[in-house]
Each structure stands twice: as structure tokens, then as C-alpha cells.
Amino acid sequence: MALTCQSLLQAHPTAWHSATTHPFLTGCQSGTLHPAQFNTWLVQDFLFVKDFTRMVGRVLGAAPDDHIDGLLAGLGALKDELLWFEAKAAERSLDLSTSPQPTCQRYCEFMTGLAQQPYAVQATALWAIEYAYNQGWQLPGPMPEPYTEFADRWGNPGFTDYVHLLAAQADAALATASSEVQAQAEAAFLQVADLEAAFWQMAFTAAEAVQ
Numbered sequence: 001m002a003l004t005c006q007s008l009l010q011a012h013p014t015a016w017h018s019a020t021t022h023p024f025l026t027g028c029q030s031g032t033l034h035p036a037q038f039n040t041w042l043v044q045d046f047l048f049v050k051d052f053t054r055m056v057g058r059v060l061g062a063a064p065d066d067h068i069d070g071l072l073a074g075l076g077a078l079k080d081e082l083l084w085f086e087a088k089a090a091e092r093s094l095d096l097s098t099s100p101q102p103t104c105q106r107y108c109e110f111m112t113g114l115a116q117q118p119y120a121v122q123a124t125a126l127w128a129i130e131y132a133y134n135q136g137w138q139l140p141g142p143m144p145e146p147y148t149e150f151a152d153r154w155g156n157p158g159f160t161d162y163v164h165l166l167a168a169q170a171d172a173a174l175a176t177a178s179s180e181v182q183a184q185a186e187a188a189f190l191q192v193a194d195l196e197a198a199f200w201q202m203a204f205t206a207a208e209a210v211q
């Protein structure tokens with residue numbers, strides 16, 4: 001039986017739980033997160049999203065014809081997202097021309113390396129990356145200010161529909177993939193889960209030094 005996004009979630013609940021639940025997110029919800037922790041995340045996630053946009057461009061280049069529309073819509077939304085990050089950083093007087101921290105750098109290198117993998121692997125990783133934020137920002141429950149718009153960005157119904165589309169596209173690619181490619185897709189899913197958990201942890205702890 002072919003691997004699917006749903007079967008990956010069922011096979012790896014612990015890894016996925018670590019990717020989508022973290023004291024960073026519950027700290028936003030409870031109002032206990034220090035601004036320095038949030039600002040670290042904001043700057044590093046801007047750097048991440050710039051590289052992620054390049055990755056989605058490469059996935060589009062490898063995609064079958066009937067996946068192009070959905071990926072183009074995703075790229076359009078990423079253009080708005082980058083401008084939004086710049087506006088949020090300006091509100092907080094944050095300098096975006098900073099270097100990626102090692103964890104962010106590792107995630108960006110993973111995304112660059114995906115270009116060498118078959119489309120089914122790239123589509124699975126793309127779905128996992130977007131689903132991690134779609135779930136992660138919603139799981140703690142309603143986010144208070146100033147975090148409401150951050151939770152809405154990745155938890156709104158339109159983004160949730162997009163994530164469902166990405167899952168359907170990944171499933172379609174996996175349905176005809178060899179068992180070797182399916183194993184590569186599973187490994188990519190687990191790497192995304194690991195990198196997501198590390199990214200939260202980076203923001204949560206890296207800011208401690210400046211508090």
C-alpha cells in the first residue's frame with residue numbers, strides 16, 4: 001500500500017507532536033513568552049521563509065502540469081508573507097539583515113538539498129513544512145494579542161485549504177512512487193519534524209542570553 005500524508009502522521013505521532021507543540025507556542029498563548037524570544041523567532045523565520053520561497057519555486061519546476069496552479073498560488077501568498085514579515089519587523093525595530101542561526105541554516109540546507117530528490121519527496125516535505133505551522137499555531141487555542149495575527153496567518157481557513165491541497169498533491173505523487181522513493185519521503189518527513197522542533201527550541205533558548 002502506498003505511503004500517504006495521513007499514514008506518515010499515524011506512523012510517527014511522537015515526532016509530529018514535537019514538531020507542533022512547544023513551550024514557545026504555549027508561551028505565546030499564555031502571555032509568558034519574553035519579547036526577545038519572539039523577536040528571535042520573527043527574524044529567523046523571515047530568513048527561513050526567504051529560502052522556503054526559493055524551495056517552493058524549485059518544487060514548482062519539478063511538478064506535473066496539474067499541480068502548477070496550486071503551487072503558483074502558494075508562491076503568490078509567500079510574496080505577501082515576506083512583505084508582512086518586513087512590516088512586523090519594522091514595527092518592532094528589528095534588523096532583518098542578520099545571519100541565520102545554525103538551526104535556521106541547517107533547515108535552509110535541508111531545503112536546498114531537496115532539489116536533488118524526486119518530486120514525490122519534495123511534495124511530501126512541502127506539505128509537512130506547511131502543515132507543521134498550520135497545526136502548531138492552532139493547537140494552543142486562541143492566541144491573545146500581539147500574537148493573534150501570527151496564529152491567523154497559518155491557521156486561517158484559506159491556508160488550511162492550501163495545506164489540504166498540498167497533502168492531496170503529495171499523496172498523488174506518492175501513489176506511483178517506488179518503495180525506495182517512498183522511504184526517502186518518509187525520511188524527509190522525519191527530518192522536517194526534527195527541524196521544526198529544533199527551530200522552536202532555537203528561538204526559545206537563543207534569546208535567553210539577551211534577557
Ligand SMILES: Cc1ncc(CN)c(N)n1
Nearest residue numbers: 045048049129130133199
Ligand atoms: C520554521 C518554519 N516552518 C514552517 C513555516 C511555514 N511556512 C515557517 N514559516 N517557518
